[in-house]
Amino acid sequence: MNIQYLRGKSFHAARGFLHHLLEEIPDFTRIDNELISCISIPGKETAMPVLPESVYWTRNVWEAPFLLEFDSISEAARALKAIQRNWAPYPVHYSRRTMLIADALPPLPAKPKQFPFTLPEAPMGAFTLLDEHQLLGSARCSSPFPNGEFSFIEDKEGPPSRAYQKLWEALVLAGRMPTPGERCIDAGACPGGWTWALASLGASVTAIDRAPLDEKVAAMEHVTFLKHDAFTLKPSDLGPADWVFSDVICYPEALYRWISQWLESGLAKNFICTIKMQGPSYDRTTTRLFAAISGSRVVHLWHNKHELTWMLLSGA
Numbered sequence: 417m418n419i420q421y422l423r424g425k426s427f428h429a430a431r432g433f434l435h436h437l438l439e440e441i442p443d444f445t446r447i448d449n450e451l452i453s454c455i456s457i458p459g460k461e462t463a464m465p466v467l468p469e470s471v472y473w474t475r476n477v478w479e480a481p482f483l484l485e486f487d488s489i490s491e492a493a494r495a496l497k498a499i500q501r502n503w504a505p506y507p508v509h510y511s512r513r514t515m516l517i518a519d520a521l522p523p524l525p526a527k528p529k530q531f532p533f534t535l536p537e538a539p540m541g542a543f544t545l546l547d548e549h550q551l552l553g554s555a556r557c558s559s560p561f562p563n564g565e566f567s568f569i570e571d572k573e574g575p576p577s578r579a580y581q582k583l584w585e586a587l588v589l590a591g592r593m594p595t596p597g598e599r600c601i602d603a604g605a606c607p608g609g610w611t612w613a614l615a616s617l618g619a620s621v622t623a624i625d626r627a628p629l630d631e632k633v634a635a636m637e638h639v640t641f642l643k644h645d646a647f648t649l650k651p652s653d654l655g656p657a658d659w660v661f662s663d664v665i666c667y668p669e670a671l672y673r674w675i676s677q678w679l680e681s682g683l684a685k686n687f688i689c690t691i692k693m694q695g696p697s698y699d700r701t702t703t704r705l706f707a708a709i710s711g712s713r714v715v716h717l718w719h720n721k722h723e724l725t726w727m728l729l730s731g732a
């Protein structure tokens with residue numbers, strides 16, 4: 417048995433968006449289904465590709481990849497367990513053998529999670545087999561969930577749409593959330609999943625949309641509905657906000673222009689916005705503009721579709 421740590425990283429594509437990740441990582445060492453590796457290959461140091469600077473369409477990044485040479489399934493499992501408890505299998509080649517190794521490891525948390533919760537602190541590793549006796553793994557990964565994947569215990573009664581789940585995920589990732597009495601602007605609010613989630617936290621919500629808000633959500637305490645084009649409302653029209661949210665379906669530039677007004681005004685403290693891609697393509701230029709806003713980050717959440725989430729938290 418032999419472990420060799422590698423330079424570089426491996427990037428596991430967001431579900432269904434390998435093509436966007438390939439745009440971001442044109443130069444790589446190997447690709448195993450949806451796992452793109454920019455790693456040093458032992459004995460071929462010159463083949464190490466330049467690590468990409470801005471990568472967003474991932475579900476998980478393998479931060480510290482290694483190669484493990486092993487003889488048997490039990491030996492591979494023993495070697496992984498000696499490093500840490502949690503390992504998510506990513507079966508690509510030798511899928512059955514991969515899963516037999518996984519079966520010999522401690523079980524992973526798989527139950528849907530109750531919102532809110534704090535991000536697990538225990539490291540979650542990942543591994544895949546490159547051949548019968550060689551495993552690529554990483555003990556450190558960007559996501560604390562197995563292959564970036566998890567689910568919430570759903571509320572099937574309250575929210576009028578399932579979009580609230582991506583807001584929940586963003587708030588869990590942010591590690592903070594609107595508190596009772598804080599003022600939220602929710603642009604593109606209809607039918608009202610996000611507004612429902614925010615009002616359920618006790619925050620006061622100004623929901624804005626050109627379409628009507630679900631009646632039950634509109635009737636919630638501390639919810640005010642403005643039937644309006646959000647982008648023709650200036651920050652000074654809306655006043656100070658603790659949080660600005662947007663899930664508006666629009667071209668990313670339109671959202672960027674509106675958010676720029678908020679940033680210039682200094683009237684908002686925290687932002688969580690969905691950058692929705694229009695058509696099949698990916699607006700990298702505007703995504704990079706968002707990512708360049710100081711202190712902010714752009715991610716693809718597990719509950720995101722053809723969209724990215726931009727967040728800026730005060731004091732971050």
Ligand SMILES: C[S@@+](CC[C@H](N)C(=O)[O-])C[C@H]1O[C@@H](n2cnc3c(N)ncnc32)[C@H](O)[C@@H]1O
Nearest residue numbers: 579604606607608609610625645646663664665
């Ligand atoms: C994906 S839906 C939002 C879903 C919502 N977050 C929820 O949880 O139910 C996008 C919304 O953006 C709204 N929208 C599109 N352009 C808009 C604009 N310029 N101003 C306000 N709302 C807009 C649409 O009417 C639509 O209701």
